[in-house]
Amino acid sequence: xxxxxxxxxxxxxxxxxxxxxxxxxxxxxxxxxxxxxxxxxxxxxxxxxxxxxxxxxxxxxxxxxxxxxxxxxxxxxxxxxxxxxxxxxxxxxxxxxxxxxxxxxxxxxxxxxxxxxxxxxxxxxxxxxxxxxxxxxxxxxxxxxxxxxxxxxxxxxxxxxxxxxxxxxxxxxxxxxxxxxxxxxxxxxxxxxxxxxxxxxxxxxxxxxxxxxxxxxxxxxxxxxxxxxxxxxxxxxxxxxxxxxxxxxxxxxxxxxxxxxxxxxxxxxxxxxxxxxxxxxxxxxxxxxxxxxxxxxxxxxxxxxxxxxxxxxxxxxxxxxxxxxxxxxxxxxxxxxxxxxxxxxxxxxxxxxxxxxxxxxxxxxxxxxxxxxx
Amino acid sequence: xxxxxxxxxxxxxxxxxxxxxxxxxxxxxxxxxxxxxxxxxxxxxxxxxxxxxxxxxxxxxxxxxxxxxxxxxxxxxxxxxxxxxxxxxxxxxxxxxxxxxxxxxxxxxxxxxxxxxxxxxxxxxxxxxxxxxxxxxxxxxxxxxxxxxxxxxxxxxxxxxxxxxxxxxxxxxxxxxxxxxxxxxxxxxxxxxxxxxxxxxxxxxxxxxxxxxxxxxxxxxxxxxxxxxxxxxx
Numbered sequence: 219x220x221x222x223x224x225x226x227x228x229x230x231x232x233x234x235x236x237x238x239x240x241x242x243x244x245x246x247x248x249x250x251x252x253x254x255x256x257x258x259x260x261x262x263x264x265x266x267x268x269x270x271x272x273x274x275x276x277x278x279x280x281x282x283x284x285x286x287x288x289x290x291x292x293x294x295x296x297x298x299x300x301x302x303x304x305x306x307x308x309x310x311x312x313x314x315x316x317x318x319x320x321x322x323x324x325x326x327x328x329x330x331x332x333x334x335x336x337x338x339x340x341x342x343x344x345x346x347x348x349x350x351x352x353x354x355x356x357x358x359x360x361x362x363x364x365x366x367x368x369x370x371x372x373x374x375x376x377x378x379x380x381x382x383x384x385x386x387x388x389x390x391x392x393x394x395x396x397x398x399x400x401x402x403x404x405x406x407x408x409x410x411x412x413x414x415x416x417x418x419x420x421x422x423x424x425x426x427x428x429x430x431x432x433x434x435x436x437x438x439x440x441x442x443x444x445x446x447x448x449x450x451x452x453x454x455x456x457x458x459x460x461x462x463x464x465x466x467x468x469x470x471x472x473x474x475x476x477x478x479x480x481x482x483x484x485x486x487x488x489x490x491x492x493x494x495x496x497x498x499x500x501x502x503x504x505x506x507x508x509x510x511x512x513x514x515x516x517x518x519x520x521x522x523x524x525x526x527x528x529x530x531x532x533x534x535x536x537x538x539x540x541x542x543x544x545x546x547x548x549x550x551x552x553x554x555x556x557x558x559x560x561x562x563x564x565x566x567x568x569x570x571x572x573x574x575x576x577x578x579x580x581x582x583x584x585x586x587x588x589x590x591x592x
Numbered sequence: 593x594x595x596x597x598x599x600x601x602x603x604x605x606x607x608x609x610x611x612x613x614x615x616x617x618x619x620x621x622x623x624x625x626x627x628x629x630x631x632x633x634x635x636x637x638x639x640x641x642x643x644x645x646x647x648x649x650x651x652x653x654x655x656x657x658x659x660x661x662x663x664x665x666x667x668x669x670x671x672x673x674x675x676x677x678x679x680x681x682x683x684x685x686x687x688x689x690x691x692x693x694x695x696x697x698x699x700x701x702x703x704x705x706x707x708x709x710x711x712x713x714x715x716x717x718x719x720x721x722x723x724x725x726x727x728x729x730x731x732x733x734x735x736x737x738x739x740x741x742x743x744x745x746x747x748x749x750x751x752x753x754x755x756x757x758x759x760x761x762x763x764x765x766x767x768x769x770x771x772x773x774x775x776x777x778x779x780x781x782x783x784x785x786x787x788x789x790x791x792x793x794x795x796x797x798x799x800x801x802x803x804x805x806x807x808x809x810x811x812x813x814x815x816x817x818x819x820x821x822x823x824x825x826x
Contacts, residue, residue, distance in 0.1 A: 244683045246627040246678075272665065274630075275662070276726055277664060280667075282628040294679060296679060299667065300667040309782075316780045316781075317780060318780055319777075321724075323727045323728075323776060324661065324727070379777075381777075408806050430675065516669070519704070519706075561803075564806065565803050565804045565805075565806055
């Protein structure tokens with residue numbers, strides 16, 4: 219028996235020696251639809267994403283559930299229950315031509331091939347409609363001669379909305395940041411190819427920080443005037459369902475926090491929804507296009523951006539609740555010769571991809587700088 | 593691999609039975625899809641069948657012409673206890689919940705049925721306005737059929753008019769693309785005075801193997817059964 223003792227100890231200590239990892243969350247998807255990505259791609263794991271995706275006609279590329287683990291021994295933190303582009307409002311400047319490019323028609327996804335998703339740049343096609351790219355993302359931090367480059371996992375697919383293709387892209391970075399982007403490309407509306415217009419993707423982000431219960435949203439606001447040298451940042455609670463506007467001078471953000479989630483230092487954890495506009499954010503006569511951010515209480519059937527105003531009428535309390543954040547981005551498309559030309563009555567050429575999107579940035583999720591070394 | 597019953601005779605009875613159980617239990621069995629896995633065509637058909645068997649759905653849809661617009665996974669939430677169990681790495685029992693949207697042509701309304709495919713039952717039914725129901729390839733085909741009989745459209749498209757086709761693939765599936773394709777965009781009227789504010793209207797676009805035709809602009813109002821054709825002044 220004495221002889222066996224060292225082996226028993228070895229078996230007991232093995233997980234610690236190997237770097238004990240918290241068990242991965244059970245996921246409601248399988249096969250190609252389950253993506254599990256540790257960072258860095260080579261070497262000892264530091265952070266980890268685990269998520270489900272689905273490519274659906276009309277609805278585009280959806281994210282169902284997404285968990286992030288800031289270190290191998292840490293708990294997995296749920297970030298999303300569901301994330302999707304709910305609709306894309308496309309009003310033309312002449313006023314009478316307006317499209318809802320997702321809810322209006324049951325458009326299919328376009329197929330992707332290795333030409334879209336070359337293995338040489340980290341691409342892997344996931345089925346017929348989705349490209350996964352795992353790649354270097356440039357500098358994570360730099361301090362004189364010390365430097366660390368970052369990595370990211372990108373999933374994208376495109377909706378074939380007649381003349382347009384909408385590229386729906388989700389990026390999950392090694393530092394816990396999520397980026398959502400929509401890119402518009404393909405062919406200008408052939409009946410009015412020179413008419414300026416907007417493409418407004420509206421995302422529905424069902425953020426469930428560490429679970430759906432106990433979430434609240436604060437409206438991050440920076441205040442500074444040219445008459446004084448000081449500035450103040452405030453974060454008033456958004457107590458009831460409502461819309462909010464983004465002001466570039468106020469750096470407005472939605473801060474989504476959980477009532478009990480704290481990092482190892484005991485600091486409250488939140489994720490911050492930050493607008494990443496390309497040029498600006500538009501307003502249109504449609505009531506759901508009167509604000510940039512909306513916050514609603516979760517209701518399973520409330521999926522459509524064009525019904526947003528009805529979803530908040532009457533407004534419900536959303537403090538310590540299950541919340542859904544909505545964000546409207548804008549792409550101002552002023553046609554140019556680079557988009558194409560009319561040749562013998564046929565429009566020839568492709569509008570190059572233009573993007574808009576947002577960032578969901580963790581705040582006090584890590585205990586200290588991730589990927590830091592001296 | 594088959595599980596032969598005769599092989600039991602050549603083995604001692606107990607050991608043979610044990611071996612048989614081990615071998616058969618190792619056979620891969622078709623696994624049921626997980627709740628958020630992509631839907632199979634068979635699951636879509638089942639969901640439609642379950643929805644159509646529901647009295648409330650039947651009542652709302654009536655007996656006239658109708659169409660299945662979409663069948664999709666509905667990411668409904670589960671209890672806090674289940675969410676915590678899943679986060680801890682243990683499997684939970686989650687229903688496969690789908691949303692089936694129908695369009696009823698008579699009166700132009702939609703019906704939304706939430707189907708629990710796991711328990712084969714409808715859990716919610718609601719009415720949708722026409723605006724809330726997306727337009728489909730079937731409506732595009734109808735719009736083109738209607739427009740292609742219009743003299744102005746035929747004149748504008750010239751000798752090639754009958755080459756144009758609507759892609760016939762069902763939702764979510766790709767069929768070989770015709771060389772001359774009719775595509776559609778749903779037109780949303782900007783003001784209440786615009787018929788397309790409430791009607792189901794499609795702007796037709798004509799794609800050839802070299803690109804989209806710049807004209808004509810054809811808008812079909814399927815509700816009013818009207819075709820509007822615009823050609824640029826020369």
